[in-house]
Amino acid sequence: MTPRPPRESVHKAGAYHGSVPKLPETARNPLAFIAARWTPNPVTVRRAALAALVMSVLIVVTGGAVRLTASGLGCPTWPTCSGDSLLGTREMGIHHAIEISNRMLTYVLCAAVGWAIIAIRAMEPRRTGLYRLAWAQFWVVVGNAVWGGLTVLTKLNPYVVSLHFLLSAALITVAVLTWQRVPEGDASPRPLVGKPVRQLGQLLAAAAAVLIVVGTLVTGAGPHPGDSSGTYKVQRIDVDWKTIAQLHADFAWIVVGLTIALWFVLRAVDAPPGPQRRAAELFAVLMGQGVIGYVQYFTHLPAVLVDLHMFGACLVWIATLRVLLSFRERPLAEPGEGAAVTSAVAPAQGVGAGQAGVRDTAGGRDRQPVDAARVPLADQDGDPLSVRG
Numbered sequence: 604m605t606p607r608p609p610r611e612s613v614h615k616a617g618a619y620h621g622s623v624p625k626l627p628e629t630a631r632n633p634l635a636f637i638a639a640r641w642t643p644n645p646v647t648v649r650r651a652a653l654a655a656l657v658m659s660v661l662i663v664v665t666g667g668a669v670r671l672t673a674s675g676l677g678c679p680t681w682p683t684c685s686g687d688s689l690l691g692t693r694e695m696g697i698h699h700a701i702e703i704s705n706r707m708l709t710y711v712l713c714a715a716v717g718w719a720i721i722a723i724r725a726m727e728p729r730r731t732g733l734y735r736l737a738w739a740q741f742w743v744v745v746g747n748a749v750w751g752g753l754t755v756l757t758k759l760n761p762y763v764v765s766l767h768f769l770l771s772a773a774l775i776t777v778a779v780l781t782w783q784r785v786p787e788g789d790a791s792p793r794p795l796v797g798k799p800v801r802q803l804g805q806l807l808a809a810a811a812a813v814l815i816v817v818g819t820l821v822t823g824a825g826p827h828p829g830d831s832s833g834t835y836k837v838q839r840i841d842v843d844w845k846t847i848a849q850l851h852a853d854f855a856w857i858v859v860g861l862t863i864a865l866w867f868v869l870r871a872v873d874a875p876p877g878p879q880r881r882a883a884e885l886f887a888v889l890m891g892q893g894v895i896g897y898v899q900y901f902t903h904l905p906a907v908l909v910d911l912h913m914f915g916a917c918l919v920w921i922a923t924l925r926v927l928l929s930f931r932e933r934p935l936a937e938p939g940e941g942a943a944v945t946s947a948v949a950p951a952q953g954v955g956a957g958q959a960g961v962r963d964t965a966g967g968r969d970r971q972p973v974d975a976a977r978v979p980l981a982d983q984d985g986d987p988l989s990v991r992g
């Protein structure tokens with residue numbers, strides 16, 4: 604009987620007459636290619652995650668500028684700008700220039716998110732959860748880019764415009780999570796405050812979300828639809844503008860009230876300084892945003908103030924998420940595992956690069972060595988403890 608060839612040889616390129624050209628490694632898996640050659644330090648990764656967050660806020664502000672300069676239909680169609688032209692022409696005027704610049708900024712946002720993905724993928728050891736978060740940012744950007752196209756195709760339908768803003772808030776959410784998770788460990792979250800306090804925080808976050816959603820409805824009913832060419836009559840949300848603006852301001856007061864309540868509760872239960880500081884930060888941001896809100900309301904919505912208010916809305920949401928995230932810590936190893944290292948104390952205790960595996964006395968297992976790249980650089984507040992060169 605003729606012996607069968609080894610199984611894998613059947614599939615090898617070149618086993619047949621026409622050999623299949625082998626792609627270079629860079630093209631087959633560029634991320635793995637980079638990861639095999641470069642290990643970023645945690646500070647670099649955190650900066651990359653922060654860059655993605657900054658870009659996700661910046662694009663809200665520039666998107667606001669498009670609407671507030673009435674340039675929303677500066678490119679009358681999508682995905683091209685006009686007809687067959689991807690970029691349109693200079694003769695199309697200033698509104699076109701503003702709109703196309705904002706479209707181009709999407710690529711810069713993608714580059715920032717791409718940088719975060721690459722840096723996180725190259726971390727040692729790999730952080731699967733964090734890597735997924737980074738990719739989630741990319742997919743939300745893609746989704747919102749398509750949704751942005753839909754705002755043009757629906758001639759700035761106010762509900763579509765509203766969702767465009769809310770998808771940006773979703774992107775900011777994932778970007779904040781990614782940024783805050785970099786210096787933490789991957790063990791299950793460990794609460795730093797009691798359940799009732801966490802529930803108060805969740806209530807606050809829910810109220811802030813409603814506040815933002817109602818804000819987008821105020822915009823949808825308001826006098827800045829995003830186009831002033833007169834070619835199209837841009838649809839408006841059919842509610843009394845003053846009434847919805849009043850409701851929006853009422854929610855702002857509810858959020859302010861809940862924030863003050865949370866701050867007092869945190870002090871009363873002697874919570875760690877991190878959550879207390881985050882609650883105070885949120886209060887400060889809310890005050891600034893509230894002042895802008897009232898001034899723009901009484902000064903008939905000057906474009907610059909409205910754009911600043913959009914920027915403020917992003918900051919309010921970021922500060923709210925940071926409050927929630929400050930309620931827990933993520934240690935490197937599960938609590939109870941021998942010489943478990945918590946995110947807050949590891950660097951201070953000198954647990955670091957090249958430490959040998961530790962025998963887990965409780966479970967009788969060998970723990971993985973703690974790698975320098977995994978040692979968090981943040982305190983309970985998420986602020987860096989040290990900066991490695």
Ligand code: HEM
Pocket residue numbers: 667765768814815816817818819820821822823825826827848849851852855889890892893894895896897899900904909912913915916919
């Ligand atoms: C303090 C927390 C506040 C937050 C987080 C917030 C958030 C927002 C958001 C997300 C929008 C929609 C932006 C857009 O879709 O383009 C908005 C619009 C608006 N907000 Fe606020 N807001 C706050 C407070 C206030 C207050 C106190 C007022 C006072 C009346 C106010 C007045 C307005 C007005 C008039 C608009 C519509 C602007 C336009 O026509 O585009 N806001 N707000």
